[in-house]
Amino acid sequence: MFELKDVALLYETRKQALAALKSTTLKIDWGEEIGIYGPSGSGKSSLLFIMSTLKEPSRGEVKYDGKEITALTPSAKAELRRKEFGFVFQEHFLINHLTVRENVLLPASDKKNARKRLEEIVGFLGLGELQKRFPFELSLGQSQRVAIARALINNPRVVFADEPTASLDRDNGQKVVKLLRSYCKKNSATLIMVSHSPEIIEGFGRRFKVENGQVSEVTANV
């Protein structure tokens, strides 16, 4: 499904070129649970952004479902993200003037079915009572669950999660990971999660360690 070939991300400064991500080649299949971990600034988020079309690599090839996606137009990339991907970040990135319901429905491509699906998701995430609230009226854990609901509204085939538990306490963090994993398992969706802590991604099918921009797959338990 995802095929990365010699992908690298370089930042050119006046004095030198810094490699946020060194030459990376990897392959991910449908329905896999991918955990990416490493210290802050190691390049793990860069890898996620490149795969999810949010960032363009400096070189290399990124194929999704057999098609090269780095060369797509911004509009085609947006369409791909909307239809195929779901995003959850460390910060919830909800839009303040929209209610919970409106935030969740924002990316919905098929509004009619989305409303039906909304009921399922809010039920699944326990957001039923909060639908008319604004983001600033929610706790951090609630906000993150709304962000997850928004990520799942279009029934994505791939869910990208960048440090989704970083701003939450342990209990809430575990709940969020559990929710994401159970959704992906149930819907055969691919979950790609980035975390600075290997504990969070414990039990994931495949794990990658990123250090100084170098990506390596970890086979043994960490």
Place this chain on the structure above:
Amino acid sequence: MFRYIWLYFKRRPLRILVYILVVALGVAASIILGSIFLSFGETRNRITAVNENWITIQYLSNNGRDSRLDEVIEKTLSETFGFSDAIKVDIAYLSYNLFGSARANFPVYGIRQTDIPRLLRESDTQIVQGTVFERGSRDIMVSDSFLKADGLEVGQIYEETLEVSTPGQYSIVASLKGPSIFGLGSAGISSGGGTYGYMVFAREGFLMAVENELKNALAEYMPSITVNGPASSIDRIREQYTGYYSGVFFVDLVIALVFTVGLAMLNSVSLRERRKEYGVMSAVGYKSGSLRTRLFIESSIQAALGWIAGFLVGLWAIKVLEKRFFEPAGLFLRNDPIGSLYTLIIPLAVVLLTQFLITGHLKRDLINLLRSASMERGIFRSRFRDIRTGWLRYPLRTGAYTPLFVNVIVFVALIFFFGSLLSGLSDGIRDSGAFYENRTYVRMRTGTEFPTDIASSSEVKAFSAGLEKLRIKLLFGTSSVYIPVLSPEDAQALLLLNETPTMGTLLVSEGLSERIEDAESLDYSKVEVSTVLKGLSGVMVASPLPGGMLLTYGTTGEAEKIRRSLLSSQTEMILDNLTFEKSYKQETQFMKLITEIIIYLQFFVVMVIGVVTVIRTISARRSEISIRSIIGLKEKETRRMFSIEIAAVTLSAASAGCLAGLIVWWILKSVFFQGIYTSTLVSTPTVLRVVFMVFSILMAGFLTVRFFTSREDPIAIIER
């Protein structure tokens, strides 16, 4: 504290600059407009100031000098004061067209040639060009400012610029330059009706005492005889200046209102953006008094810089205008510190307003203040939780569009109000000439025959006609409606009536029928409305006095041909569309200038503030643009929604502004300007101005949206 103020100024230079620029613009505009007002005052005062050099004892007469009054004056002068060197004069007053409707009449003294040096010496005046007048001629020597104002040259025949021109009355032979404005001509200049009297001189320091003595001595003959000298001139100058300072104050007040509203909006956006900063400062221990002081210093510095910049720009602009506008218009510039002090209204209002706004913000509790950056509060937010229309959510749930909304309402309302005011001012003057659009009225001098060849053309029809004058009340002053007096048969033919009207009928247009209560001076027995008559026009059915002709023709171009044909004839009066065009231009020029300056200033201010507000509103939503992009919404969708929001806010505000402007105008018209004639409530230029302004704001908004949506990298929010 000063360090933080300095850091704020350093880190937000553009914001500070816009602020200073708007204050400066307001101050400069006030100074420029104030100087125009004061220059009229100064010019009029130079006319009044003639009496600081001598005393004139004068009386009005329709039949030349009055020997009885002359005897009284001469007796008083010789018996009481022993004066033997009083100069016998007659005085003609020429209309001095300062700019547009602001007119002044200056005296032209009819004297003997031998008295010229004395008058020039006493008034500290010189002949700068030309020769002295010839005895018994119609030659005159006039102030060079008068020549500039009327665009005449020495040697050019002067046509008196009254409502009705009288060709070839005087010939200008010399220009005078000095501290006061007057003219000199040969004795007998007021042949027939005019002002007659004596000029009395005294040693420096005695003139005022002599004036008062003369007033006492001639008290029993007043008001037939009037005495004008330095004492009365000081009173008049003081009175005139009070009037001009009121004008300056009013204009400054309007400008201050426009700019203060604009700056309040800018301030409101700025303070809203800085709420979190105040919250953090409160959290680390700054008292609200200290924050208020800090903001007071910040706004005072900005307001002071703006005032200084505006003051300097204003002075520079006046210097430029002096060469390009004041001098060519015959106006004298007056730099007056009091007029400049009025401009302090703007910076003071700004500082006070800032304090008022910050006090409102600081009333919130600390947590509320800290969280306010993420809690956009719209006044109706809680009422609009269920709103389904996407583009209405942001404007209704947040206060972000409030400054733009309020600005557009206020400015559109002001443009509507001033537009209506201007149209109300000029409608009466314009429409009073409606009758003469395709008609010319000519009156020949007594004993002169009307040239028959003019009426022989098949294009021109001639009717024997008299003329009656009717004055109608306008917004500022009055206007004259000239009503021809025609025989019943001619009135029937002219107005295509089915029946011959009876004698004493006053046929009027619909516009004039509403103002007929002003027509008390006319001797009519009944009034009938005629659909053929337009604007403010009428025809009186009566026996016309001989000497006048009404010529009608098909095309307006005929008016000029008729004028040319009449050049060599002894005409006493010509009324045609050219007369009214000139009068309309002159009467409305000044108010039009002031109104248009105010309108375009508003326009500029609203443009700056509108564009700044739109840019700030959109840039405050950059994270939202990023979020929309991350979750896969296309640029087009985001752009469309933002654009619809801006259009909805701007258009609804513009509609509300139009309505508010019309209501305010209607209320003022009904309460203060009762019975004022206006043919239109909203003029086309007003509508065009509003359309252009709204269009410009929308374009600025659309371009800003386009800029941010196309530039904002989806990942920018995470990286920020």
